[in-house]
Amino acid sequence: MAELDELDQALLRELQRDARRTNRELAAATGVSPSTSLERVRSLRERGVIRGYRLDLDFAKIGRPVQALIALRVHPPKRQVIEAFREWVALLPETVGVFVVTGGEDFLVHVAVPDNDALYAFVIDRLTQRPEVADVRTSVVFEHIRPRVIAPAKRNA
Amino acid sequence: MAELDELDQALLRELQRDARRTNRELAAATGVSPSTSLERVRSLRERGVIRGYRLDLDFAKIGRPVQALIALRVHPPKRQVIEAFREWVALLPETVGVFVVTGGEDFLVHVAVPDNDALYAFVIDRLTQRPEVADVRTSVVFEHIRPRVIAPAKRNA
DNA sequence: GGTGAAACTCACCAGAT
DNA sequence: ATCTGGTGAGTTTCACC
Numbered sequence A, B: 001m002a003e004l005d006e007l008d009q010a011l012l013r014e015l016q017r018d019a020r021r022t023n024r025e026l027a028a029a030t031g032v033s034p035s036t037s038l039e040r041v042r043s044l045r046e047r048g049v050i051r052g053y054r055l056d057l058d059f060a061k062i063g064r065p066v067q068a069l070i071a072l073r074v075h076p077p078k079r080q081v082i083e084a085f086r087e088w089v090a091l092l093p094e095t096v097g098v099f100v101v102t103g104g105e106d107f108l109v110h111v112a113v114p115d116n117d118a119l120y121a122f123v124i125d126r127l128t129q130r131p132e133v134a135d136v137r138t139s140v141v142f143e144h145i146r147p148r149v150i151a152p153a154k155r156n157a
Numbered sequence C: 001g002g003t004g005a006a007a008c009t010c011a012c013c014a015g016a017t
Numbered sequence D: 001a002t003c004t005g006g007t008g009a010g011t012t013t014c015a016c017c
Helices: A006-017 A023-030 A034-046 A079-090 A116-127 B006-017 B023-030 B034-046 B079-090 B116-127
Strands: A050-057 A066-074 A095-101 A107-113 A133-145 B050-057 B066-074 B095-101 B107-113 B133-145
Touching (some): A006 A034, A023 A034, A034 A050, A066 A079, A079 A095, A079 A107, B006 B023, B034 B050, B079 B095, B079 B107, B116 B133
Antiparallel strands (some): A050 B050, A066 A107, A095 A107, B066 B107, B095 B107
8 A cells, every 4th residue: 555645645635526637736726836746646646546547428428328237147157257258348338347246246247328228238139148147137227426536544553 | 418520539539548638649649730629628528528537546555455345225215215325325435436226226335445344344333324224235346347448329320 | 610820827857955 | 855946848719711
């Protein structure tokens, strides 16, 4: 885990609200000079705390208003089978996220599609096509909330 | 759904790879002048296609290496109960995402915590504290893959 | 809609504390 | 480690196509 002082945390808070804020704005918001905030943000990126800067797209506005989470198991649940399925499903155009999990299922596949027909087709034509796929259970997603700011864990000092 | 021509789609592709690419880079990559790409990106944002620019944080590096998806039902499953729980759970510091779903469960809560103890405490101290929470089922997340680029649906022209 | 140039703002690198 | 100032890029506007 990376060391994060108050300034690092403040910069992360600001950038989570809007990842395109200028360095000068960041400096003003955190009360340091632009060169300091620039150096800190660069360090956060080099240390891998910041993995990148992503677009937040409205799936409905790009023609994919129907979202679902598809829980499934693969058979047999061996490493090779799991990894092959993971690579395959992550590259499908409908897929917007893949959780590899323990418990009742092996995968939760998050998809966004144009309509219910496309969802049904995805499940019965694409997924069920794969021989290793078993126990498919589809849940339609009504809403997906993502907190705007995620804080670092308190340190055990 | 928004109308997206080839240029809009190309700009969305570029921005999804790196939401902080400069306008000049976007213009060069898409073969238009900087003022054109600036105007297009602005339009995408005003139309709500682009909802914002987010940081991609490494949860492990901020002291929260353990992720889980907690499926649960609320009782009774009425609008008021569901909405109250949704608002409450979305604001917990452990929560990094909330899916409101149909099917076997009502919610899938995505959390990131420092260790297994914190996960266990979250489930039995926090969630179970709420009287409306029933049928809690926890899955540990080994891996969460998010495709770097998500394409708009093909239009039914 | 798209372009090109001008004015403004910013990122980035020094050098010093 | 942080700040102040300076220079080269980048952003943004606007008149024109």
